[in-house]
Amino acid sequence: xxxxSKIVFIVCFISTIxxxxxxxxxxxxxxxxxxxxxxxxxxxxxxxxNHFHMGLDLRTNSQENLSVVAAADGYVSRIKVExxxxxxxxxxxxxxxxxxxxxxxxKYYDKLDEFVKERQYKDEKWEQDITFSPGQFPVTKGQLxxxxxxxxxxxxxxxxxxxxxxxxxxxxxxxxxxxxxxxGIAPIISGLYWxxxxxxxxxxxxxxxxxxKAGGTYTTDVVQVSSPTISFAIKAVDKANQGFNLGIYxxxxxxxxxxxYSFSIDQVSYDDTRYINGCIDxxxxxxxxxxxxxLSSLPGMKxxxxxxxxxxxxxxxxxxxxxxxxxxxxxxNGNTSRLxxxxxxxxxxxxxxxxxxTVSPNQGKTIASENAEISFSKNAVYDAxxxxxxxxxxxxxxxxxxxxxxxxxxxxxxxxxxxxxxxxRKLTGEEKxxxxxxxxxxxxxxxxxxxxxxxxMETQFNRLGTAxxxxxxxxxxxxxxxKDGALINSSxxxxxxxxxxxxxxSFRAELDGKWLRFARxxxxxxxxxxxxxxxxxxxxxxxxxxxxxxxSTNTQTFTFQR
Numbered sequence: 001x002x003x004x005s006k007i008v009f010i011v012c013f014i015s016t017i018x019x020x021x022x023x024x025x026x027x028x029x030x031x032x033x034x035x036x037x038x039x040x041x042x043x044x045x046x047x048x049x050n051h052f053h054m055g056l057d058l059r060t061n062s063q064e065n066l067s068v069v070a071a072a073d074g075y076v077s078r079i080k081v082e083x084x085x086x087x088x089x090x091x092x093x094x095x096x097x098x099x100x101x102x103x104x105x106x107k108y109y110d111k112l113d114e115f116v117k118e119r120q121y122k123d124e125k126w127e128q129d130i131t132f133s134p135g136q137f138p139v140t141k142g143q144l145x146x147x148x149x150x151x152x153x154x155x156x157x158x159x160x161x162x163x164x165x166x167x168x169x170x171x172x173x174x175x176x177x178x179x180x181x182x183x184g185i186a187p188i189i190s191g192l193y194w195x196x197x198x199x200x201x202x203x204x205x206x207x208x209x210x211x212x213k214a215g216g217t218y219t220t221d222v223v224q225v226s227s228p229t230i231s232f233a234i235k236a237v238d239k240a241n242q243g244f245n246l247g248i249y250x251x252x253x254x255x256x257x258x259x260x261y262s263f264s265i266d267q268v269s270y271d272d273t274r275y276i277n278g279c280i281d282x283x284x285x286x287x288x289x290x291x292x293x294x295l296s297s298l299p300g301m302k303x304x305x306x307x308x309x310x311x312x313x314x315x316x317x318x319x320x321x322x323x324x325x326x327x328x329x330x331x332x333n334g335n336t337s338r339l340x341x342x343x344x345x346x347x348x349x350x351x352x353x354x355x356x357x358t359v360s361p362n363q364g365k366t367i368a369s370e371n372a373e374i375s376f377s378k379n380a381v382y383d384a385x386x387x388x389x390x391x392x393x394x395x396x397x398x399x400x401x402x403x404x405x406x407x408x409x410x411x412x413x414x415x416x417x418x419x420x421x422x423x424x425r426k427l428t429g430e431e432k433x434x435x436x437x438x439x440x441x442x443x444x445x446x447x448x449x450x451x452x453x454x455x456x457m458e459t460q461f462n463r464l465g466t467a468x469x470x471x472x473x474x475x476x477x478x479x480x481x482x483k484d485g486a487l488i489n490s491s492x493x494x495x496x497x498x499x500x501x502x503x504x505x506s507f508r509a510e511l512d513g514k515w516l517r518f519a520r521x522x523x524x525x526x527x528x529x530x531x532x533x534x535x536x537x538x539x540x541x542x543x544x545x546x547x548x549x550x551x552s553t554n555t556q557t558f559t560f561q562r
Contacts, residue, residue, distance in 0.1 A: 026096060027178035030071040031141060033102060033161050034058055034148070038181050039242050041158055044173040045265030046247030047280055047291040050412075051273040052265070053247065054171040055101065055162030064106055064157045066148040069141075071100045071161075076137035076145070079108065079116060081128040083520045086160065087152020090145055093134075093166055103160035106149030112137055117517065121532065124508075124515040151521070170269040173249075175332040183240045186335040187248055189218045191235030192327075193281070193292055194343075196227040197314050200384040201298065202411055206233065206281055211339065218339040223325070224346050228317045231296035233281055234339070238331050252328040253295040253313055255343075261295050261313030263306050274462075275303035277412035278382035286410045286443075295327065300361030300382040300414065317345040359385040371422040372404040372467075373456075379415050394468045398501065400424060400435065401469035409441040409465040416460040420453060421469050434472050434550045436502055441465040447502035447549045472550035474500035478507075478525065480558050485539065487561045493518075495525040495544065502549025510543045529562075537562065 032038045042057035060066045070092055077099065078091035086103035090112075093099045107113055115137075120126055139145060150157045163174045175181070193206040209220045232253060238246040253261040263279075278301030281292040296313025307313075317323070327339040359365045359381050366375040369389050391402040400423045419437075427435065432452055437459045439446045447470070450459035457469055481494035495518070497504045507525060509516045512534060518525040534540070539559055547553045 025172065025176045025178075029096060030098075030100065030163065030174075030177055030179070031069075032179065033068055033071045033100070034060065034159060035067050035069065036061065038179055040181065040240055040246060041242075041244050043238065043240075043246040043249075044171070044175060045249065045268070046245075047276060047285065047293070049285075050277060052268050052276045054268060054270065054273060055103075055160055056174050058159040058161055059242075060148045060157050060159060062157055064147070064149045066159075067144050068102050068105065068146040068148050068159060070139040070143045070145050072096075072141045074100075074139060075134045076112060076132055076139060077134075078131045079112070079128065081116065081120075081126065082152060083127065083522075084153045087154060088146070088149065089152075092139060092145070097166050098172070099164045099166045099169075101160075101162040101164065102146060103162075104149055104151050104154040104158065105146040106151065107147045109144050109146060112145070117530075120517050121515065126517055126519055165267075168269065170267050172267050173265060173332070175249075176266065181240070183331060183333045183335065185239050185241060186337040187236050187238045187329040187331060189213075189234060189236045189327075189329065189337055189339050191292065192220055192223070192339065192341065193233040193235070194223060194225055195231050195233065195296075196225075197229040197231050197296075198227055200386065201231070201281070201294070202283060202383060203386055205283060206292065209341075216338075218337065220339070220341040222322065223341055223343040225317070225343060226346055228345055228347075230315050230317070230343075231294065231313050232315075232325070232327070233292045233294045233296075234327055234329070235290065235292045236329055236337070237291075240331070246331075247291075248293060248329055249332050250330040251293070251295060252326075254324075254326045254328070255315060256324050257326075259311065260315065261297075261311050262308060263293075263295075265306065267305055268303070272303050274414060275301055275306075275382075277414065279303065279306070282382075282412040283410040286412075298361070298382040299384075300379070302379075315343075317343070320345050320347060357387050357389075359387045369404065371402055371424070373420045374406060375418040376413070377415055377417070380413050380417060382412060382414065385411055394424075396438065396468055396470060398470040398472060399468050400427065400431075400471045403466050403468045405466050406464045409443070409463065411464055413462050413464060416462050418458060418460055419467060420456040420458045421467060422456045423469050427471075431471055434552065436470050436472055436550050438468045438470050438501070439463065439465055440468075449502075449549050449551065470501055472501040472548065472552070474548070475552050475554040476504050476546040476548040477554055478504075478544050478546060478556060480542075480560075482558075482560055485559050485561065491529055493527040493529075493542075493560075497523045497525060497546065499548045504546050505549055506545075506547035506553075508545045512540055516542070533562070 039059040041059050042053050046053035072094050074092045074094035077093040080089040088105040089103040148159045163172050192209040195201045250264045278298045284290045322342045322344045325341045329337045364378045390405045394403045437448050448459050450457040476499045478495040509518050518527045542558045545555045
């Protein structure tokens with residue numbers, strides 16, 4: 001009984017440490033950056049493709065152009081204008097050592113917007129990343145700084161809001177700063193999984209266990225395992241009070257009342273955010289978009305300030321007795337869910353044979369096929385990968401190499417690997433200059449321009465799938481949203497971009513010989529008529545020059561009246 005009391009005390013002590021860590025952040029220093037109640041569409045640490053969600057997504061009631069205000073006194077220290085990512089973003093540095101970020105904006109406040117526009121015209125470049133000194137754009141708490149929107153890598157109108165440590169630029173969980181967001185709902189558990197840790201978590205993969213709820217506790221039948229070395233993972237969401245599937249903030253795993261693993265998502269840097277792929281069952285996420293979070297550390301997962309290094313969560317069963325398992329999940333407000341089950345080893349099991357060439361965590365490796373070679377760094381994988389590499393005939397009509405099959409898109413890679421591919425025929429110098437690599441991941445593709453190393457094209461990337469050399473002799477183009485010479489009565493011009501292979505990587509528009517500021521939204525280009533447009537009436541000439549991934553450039557001329 002004394003031992004059990006001591007264990008309970010230790011667990012409570014650890015929980016107290018976790019909760020007290022929240023109090024180290026200034027409470028109620030920052031205000032809601034919107035003038036409507038804060039409602040979450042996503043929280044800090046939610047699982048995203050190849051990254052943790054690094055802030056809060058605040059709902060704007062499916063509307064754009066809501067007022068966005070400074071969360072505290074400070075100064076605008078940086079803005080970004082980009083096609084993807086944050087779209088239009090504002091960074092405000094505060095005197096208490098933190099910086100707040102506001103993203104996917106439609107427009108900056110007038111004085112700042114005018115400055116950015118003038119810089120764009122001066123640089124003759126729409127995309128911008130500008131830093132400011134403290135005296136240029138000071139702001140006060142509650143001051144209008146922008147209008148909300150849906151720019152950049154946004155799937156719908158909302159405000160992305162972050163709090164960062166100004167010195168380290170590490171993102172801090174904003175919910176630790178005392179925002180008033182009512183939440184009385186505990187995390188919801190819908191699945192339990194176990195893995196045979198004699199092997200990789202990728203092979204043979206997850207073994208699912210049905211979960212049921214009995215009263216206020218989740219349970220399962222006794223988990224019968226066929227390996228003496230196992231780990232667990234959990235499928236769960238935090239609903240808060242607003243219906244969206246939010247990420248899990250804190251988890252603990254106990255066996256026989258002994259804590260063997262825990263994680264908390266308090267802070268993450270952008271340098272480390274890709275480690276999300278070592279915290280989840282990446283295979284299930286890539287295949288089915290199911291978020292299953294490991295309750296153990298994979299050998300190549302090196303994310304700091306996430307889990308305790310001395311508690312790796314890997315369980316060694318030395319007998320066939322029944323052992324108690326408890327999983328505790330908490331949100332920032334302390335709402336708690338528990339799953340209680342039991343685990344028992346069944347030793348009548350056979351080892352699963354492994355084939356192929358193993359790529360192991362913390363070890364670099366180079367693997368070759370007849371016409372290709374791939375080189376991994378020591379940080380490439382989170383768990384051992386039974387790597388398969390092969391070649392097949394390309395089916396793309398523009399293919400000038402075999403298609404190189406690199407394992408599958410359902411295995412993650414942490415950093416860039418180097419891939420060299422030999423074409424299947426001798427290419428001329430001009431053809432080499434128009435050759436690109438098509439990476440196909442099954443659900444999407446990407447085209448990259450590599451460099452030649454002798455008779456092989458070399459590229460770097462950080463996802464697996466298939467790769468093929470393509471010869472792209474086509475030209476990029478844009479199509480106007482008006483007939484040539486037409487009278488334009490709308491408030492904007494629209495051009496739709498098109499390429500046969502790859503992307504438009506460069507776009508330049510000149511009106512009557514002067515650069516014109518077109519903004520880009522995915523593959524479309526927009527110019528909103530402003531004071532830079534000539535006051536003279538009559539026919540205007542718009543010259544547009546585009547360049548594609550392969551480096552081919554096309555110049556087109558259009559006319560219109562205004």
